[in-house]
Amino acid sequence: DGGITQSPKYLFRKEGQNVTLSCEQNLNHDAMYWYRQDPGQGLRLIYYSQIVNDFQKGDIAEGYSVSREKKESFPLTVTSAQKNPTAFYLCASTPRDGQGYTEAFFGQGTRLTVV
């Protein structure tokens, strides 16, 4: 079945450590996104990528890094520079047709907790 897979579902990190969240899609979608969601809050854009080997900063990129070496993969690294990383992280992707990008499809999310 086609879809977006985020792993792990739950992740615990010690303060001062970097951690990488995985996002893989087999939908052949062009664009991929990372969002952060805090309790009772909206989705804030961290990074997005329209094509392989290119990505753009979103609204809250500080303390995060990404790579897009393959079309189907868009891992997010939460670095020690991120002051408050505990949150729910969502990955998404969108296909592109002749008229441009269309609706986004989402993974199940990763809950990151700093201990």
Added chain:
Amino acid sequence: AQTVTQSQPEMSVQEAETVTLSCTYDTSESDYYLFWYKQPPSRQMILVIRQEAYKQQNATENRFSVNFQKAAKSFSLKISDSQLGDAAMYFCASLLNAGGTSYGKLTFGQGTILTVHP
């Protein structure tokens, strides 16, 4: 800049009644899509309805419809005959299909928690 604003943090409705959720957006681009997504307690994001900016006709999906006012940059969602299963957080979002490096940028509002009373 691309911004999406939902001014209603919480809304409630009686089962079988109608409720309208508000959304305003701001973009300098002319080519974009607008969406309403639903996020139940499972946190899975579910597409409710989609509106292409170049279409004047308001989108409709069964009990869900939008009122798209392009000049006012307003995009409200109307839920008719509300059901208990409609209870969730609802997000408004805009997706740019123009704008150089902003091409493909997908921005969400803060969300509105909808409670449905039996």
